[in-house]
Amino acid sequence: MLGDKDAAFGGKDSVVQGTNVTGVAGGSTGAKANNALAAGYQSVVTTENGTSVGYQATTNEDGTIAFGHDKGDVSGYTVTWQQRTDKDSNGNIVKNADGTTNDYTQAPTITENTYSSERYNRLVKVAEGKKAHDSVVMKQLTPYTKSDASNIGANLKTYTVGDDGETIKEAEASDEAKTANKNAWGAALGTGKVADPKATGAEKNGSQQLVTGGTVFNETRISAKDEKGQAKTYNYLDVDASAGKNLEALDSALQTVNTTAGAHTALTVDGNIPAGKG
Missing domain, CATH: 2.150.10 (Alkaline Protease, subunit P, domain 1)
Known part of the structure; x- marks a missing residue:
C-alpha cells in the first residue's frame, strides 16, 4: 500500500x-x-x-x-x-x-x-432489465434482432422507450423507413427490378440484380389496356395468364388453322386479306 x-x-x-x-x-x-x-x-x-x-x-x-x-x-x-x-x-x-x-x-x-x-x-446469470437504465440480457434482445422477413421491409417495426422511461413500445415504421429498409435489404440480397425503357433516372431504370417471380410475371404479361386506358380484346390471349400460357394458346390456335385451312394458308392480321387471297 x-x-x-x-x-x-x-x-x-x-x-x-x-x-x-x-x-x-x-x-x-x-x-x-x-x-x-x-x-x-x-x-x-x-x-x-x-x-x-x-x-x-x-x-x-x-x-x-x-x-x-x-x-x-x-x-x-x-x-x-x-x-x-x-x-x-x-x-x-x-x-x-x-x-x-x-x-x-x-x-x-x-x-x-x-x-x-x-x-x-x-x-x-443476470436478471432481465426492467427500467430504462437497467442492463439488458440476451434473452430480451432476441425479439428485436430478428433476421427473418417478419421485421423487414413492409413489415418493419420500430422500438422506442415509452413515456414512462421504462417500457419498450412497438410501432409500425413510417413509409419512408420501410422503403429505406426494403432498398437496403434489396441491395444486400441482390433483388432488383426489370429495366424500364421509359424511365428517365438511372436509379429507376431497373438493375442488374435478381428479381422476384412476381416482378417477372408482371413484366412479361400482355397489356390489359391500350394507351388511352381502354380495355384490350384479344382473340387467343388472356391478360391474366403468364407468357408461357399465352404462347401455348397461340400455338394451339395456329395448329387449328393449319389443320383446317391447309398448310399454305396465311392468317389475316387486323382484317387484312393475305396475299393472293383478295
Missing part, C-alpha cells in the same frame, strides 16, 4: 496507490485512482471512483465499472525499491521482516505495464 487510507486484502501482487482505495484478491490501483475498488486477480483501476471486477479487468474512465480490458490498458505495476545499505554486527546487509532488503524509508519507482491485446469477461 503506497497511498493514504488504502487497503489490500488477500491474493498476491497487489500494488495499491491513490487515496481511499481497496485492492482485493490481487487487485491494484493507480496513483490517481481515488475512491476506487479493484476486485480480482490482476484487476486494475487507474481513475477516480472506478471499479474493476474480475480477472484482468481494467477501469480507466471515471465512475465506470469494467469486466475486462482493451489493448493498451494498464495491466499492473512493477515496483522497484532502492536497497538498504546498513549492516548488522556481522557485516551483512540488514533484512526486513519480510526477508527483503528493500529500503522502505524511500519512495520506490513504479512502472506501468500494459496489455498487448484485449480480453473481456462475461457477466453471467
Whole structure:
C-alpha cells in the first residue's frame, strides 16, 4: 500500500496507490485512482471512483465499472525499491521482516505495464432489465434482432422507450423507413427490378440484380389496356395468364388453322386479306 487510507486484502501482487482505495484478491490501483475498488486477480483501476471486477479487468474512465480490458490498458505495476545499505554486527546487509532488503524509508519507482491485446469477461446469470437504465440480457434482445422477413421491409417495426422511461413500445415504421429498409435489404440480397425503357433516372431504370417471380410475371404479361386506358380484346390471349400460357394458346390456335385451312394458308392480321387471297 503506497497511498493514504488504502487497503489490500488477500491474493498476491497487489500494488495499491491513490487515496481511499481497496485492492482485493490481487487487485491494484493507480496513483490517481481515488475512491476506487479493484476486485480480482490482476484487476486494475487507474481513475477516480472506478471499479474493476474480475480477472484482468481494467477501469480507466471515471465512475465506470469494467469486466475486462482493451489493448493498451494498464495491466499492473512493477515496483522497484532502492536497497538498504546498513549492516548488522556481522557485516551483512540488514533484512526486513519480510526477508527483503528493500529500503522502505524511500519512495520506490513504479512502472506501468500494459496489455498487448484485449480480453473481456462475461457477466453471467443476470436478471432481465426492467427500467430504462437497467442492463439488458440476451434473452430480451432476441425479439428485436430478428433476421427473418417478419421485421423487414413492409413489415418493419420500430422500438422506442415509452413515456414512462421504462417500457419498450412497438410501432409500425413510417413509409419512408420501410422503403429505406426494403432498398437496403434489396441491395444486400441482390433483388432488383426489370429495366424500364421509359424511365428517365438511372436509379429507376431497373438493375442488374435478381428479381422476384412476381416482378417477372408482371413484366412479361400482355397489356390489359391500350394507351388511352381502354380495355384490350384479344382473340387467343388472356391478360391474366403468364407468357408461357399465352404462347401455348397461340400455338394451339395456329395448329387449328393449319389443320383446317391447309398448310399454305396465311392468317389475316387486323382484317387484312393475305396475299393472293383478295
